[in-house]
Amino acid sequence: MSNIALKASHIDKYFHDPYKVQALRDIEIEVLKGEFVSITGKSGCGKSTLLYIVSTMDTDYTGELWIDNSCMTGKSEPELAKVRNEKIGFVFQFHYLLNEFSVLKNVMLPGMKLHPENKLEIESRAVELLKLLKIEHLALKRANLISGGEKQRVAIARALINNPIIIMGDEPTGNLDKKNSDIVLEIFHQLSEELNKTLLIVTHDLNFARQTHRNIYMEDGRIIDNPF
Amino acid sequence: MKYKILGEIAIALMRARWKQTFVAAIGVSFSIAMFIALLGFMTGLNTLLDGIMLNRTPHIRIYNDINPSAVQPLQRIAEYKDSYLFLHSIQSNANRGEIYNAGPILETLHKDPRVKGTASKIIAAAIYQSGNISMTGLINGIEALEESKYFSFVDYIRTGNPEDLDIVSNSLFLGSGLASRLGVEVGENIQVTTASGDQLPLKVIGIIHTGISDLDKTQGYASLKTVQKLLGKSNLYITDIQIKLWNMNLAPELAKAYAQLFETNAEDIQTANAQFETGSFVRSLISYAVGITLLIVAGFGIYNILNMMIYEKMDTIAILKATGFSGKDVKQIFIGIALTIGIVGGILGLISGYLISLLIDQIPFETAALPTVKTYPIDYNPIFYIIGISFAIITTYLAGYFPSRKASKIDPVIIIRGK
Numbered sequence: 001m002s003n004i005a006l007k008a009s010h011i012d013k014y015f016h017d018p019y020k021v022q023a024l025r026d027i028e029i030e031v032l033k034g035e036f037v038s039i040t041g042k043s044g045c046g047k048s049t050l051l052y053i054v055s056t057m058d059t060d061y062t063g064e065l066w067i068d069n070s071c072m073t074g075k076s077e078p079e080l081a082k083v084r085n086e087k088i089g090f091v092f093q094f095h096y097l098l099n100e101f102s103v104l105k106n107v108m109l110p111g112m113k114l115h116p117e118n119k120l121e122i123e124s125r126a127v128e129l130l131k132l133l134k135i136e137h138l139a140l141k142r143a144n145l146i147s148g149g150e151k152q153r154v155a156i157a158r159a160l161i162n163n164p165i166i167i168m169g170d171e172p173t174g175n176l177d178k179k180n181s182d183i184v185l186e187i188f189h190q191l192s193e194e195l196n197k198t199l200l201i202v203t204h205d206l207n208f209a210r211q212t213h214r215n216i217y218m219e220d221g222r223i224i225d226n227p228f
Numbered sequence: 229m230k231y232k233i234l235g236e237i238a239i240a241l242m243r244a245r246w247k248q249t250f251v252a253a254i255g256v257s258f259s260i261a262m263f264i265a266l267l268g269f270m271t272g273l274n275t276l277l278d279g280i281m282l283n284r285t286p287h288i289r290i291y292n293d294i295n296p297s298a299v300q301p302l303q304r305i306a307e308y309k310d311s312y313l314f315l316h317s318i319q320s321n322a323n324r325g326e327i328y329n330a331g332p333i334l335e336t337l338h339k340d341p342r343v344k345g346t347a348s349k350i351i352a353a354a355i356y357q358s359g360n361i362s363m364t365g366l367i368n369g370i371e372a373l374e375e376s377k378y379f380s381f382v383d384y385i386r387t388g389n390p391e392d393l394d395i396v397s398n399s400l401f402l403g404s405g406l407a408s409r410l411g412v413e414v415g416e417n418i419q420v421t422t423a424s425g426d427q428l429p430l431k432v433i434g435i436i437h438t439g440i441s442d443l444d445k446t447q448g449y450a451s452l453k454t455v456q457k458l459l460g461k462s463n464l465y466i467t468d469i470q471i472k473l474w475n476m477n478l479a480p481e482l483a484k485a486y487a488q489l490f491e492t493n494a495e496d497i498q499t500a501n502a503q504f505e506t507g508s509f510v511r512s513l514i515s516y517a518v519g520i521t522l523l524i525v526a527g528f529g530i531y532n533i534l535n536m537m538i539y540e541k542m543d544t545i546a547i548l549k550a551t552g553f554s555g556k557d558v559k560q561i562f563i564g565i566a567l568t569i570g571i572v573g574g575i576l577g578l579i580s581g582y583l584i585s586l587l588i589d590q591i592p593f594e595t596a597a598l599p600t601v602k603t604y605p606i607d608y609n610p611i612f613y614i615i616g617i618s619f620a621i622i623t624t625y626l627a628g629y630f631p632s633r634k635a636s637k638i639d640p641v642i643i644i645r646g647k
Contacts, residue, residue: 052645081555084552096550097547098547098548101240105240162552
């Protein structure tokens, strides 16, 4: 059993609109299980683009992507949806909660997609996660009625519900004030150290990046040696 | 179990924007209600107009035309078989109006499963006299019950009771025009004289108003017996058998068959009223065109509303897909929403369409031509309701299917990046 959680090789990506631009050039990355990796770089360097490709949400690329030792490239849309559901937890910059549902339900939905029959089990697990992130008192509130920092913590709980192989974040602190950023950062450390989770986080916050196990620095669609 | 979670999501999405959902459903309802009310109204009017003519016209009329015999006695003589015969001024036998063997013919007809019913009739020329005034016209000997049952006789009665024709001896109903010209009212007696000079006083027990003034000015209606008595004929004498079929379209074919079988004349309604057929056809063509137009307009409306709804939910679609719901799941959620709107809106539409129809049905519509019609006619044909609900469901399904299929195919990142 290999302990590689994610591996991408020779990833090239072009944007076609309004004219052809190469966004990623021959990217090679590997994330081991239990690693806490950050991706940094200036705006427009392609770090978010890369993250969306390795999270299987963007299939318009060339190269090969492996998650949990299974090749993602060329898989069908429903298969990729299943991978995202089971193996990847994703935290967006703008939290992306479903405002129509309560906090608890938002956390439960991916779990109920995976195991529709275990509603009670999923519910207790969701409550546990909310407790872990210290937001259990919000469980029954509507998702659009809580603060930005709280929303981001709900999004993290949602990412964790199916116990994924890897948790990915696209500037998860980018939209938060200092205090909330620190809380979220603290949570990621807790996940990494106490629960031994694998994390791959895109950020422009160098302070954040310095506290991770490993940093990948990108410039103009390439990975270059870390300038720090 | 899988559908339960999808259903839950669909319900939550609808509840979160219940006003929009409600407006969409109302949009569907409005279209369907209009379709049902308008088509019911138009078809009702059409049926009424058709009915003025159709209800009272037999589908097949069996009669014995006054024609000279096709084979004249001279032609039967064997010696002249190969000769060319010149015959001039051939006259018919005057007594030929009668249908021979009426009894067995009626029996055969009643056994025919395609025949709904028959009414025997005697038509004879008559002179109506009251005081100094005499009017020429026709007297109809009818079977009042059958005539009412199959040919809406009762619908055209202004005053009087059709059953009285059989109860009160020597009685008749007069056409409204005829009665006013003769200056007689119900209860008074008039003299009726036949072409052969026989005379009988008859009591007016009712007034008929068909709306066709040529008929109303000339016709009187008495029982078969009364007319047989007037003409001095036996109680087997009839001149017409009127047939109502279950299916009117069989009339031309059956008329031919009957003419051959009974060796008499038989005329079908299509031949007798060719110009009427054309008018009726054009009218129903117009109402179908209106119906289809209504449905198409409604269809586009429904499609637009749902399309908008789904495009507004693009964010939700991206989130669902990012967290592991497949395109198929997304499609099913939105088709579920669309179908709910279609079914709820459609049922509301059926109900309000029915209510609007009831309302139109209450609007007074007085017309001299149709004494029994007091309000606008409505056709409550269930087929309109079936078309309405099926259409609502099918269009909402398509309106949900196409945009959600599109949404289900694209990568979630396209939606997210578009922000």
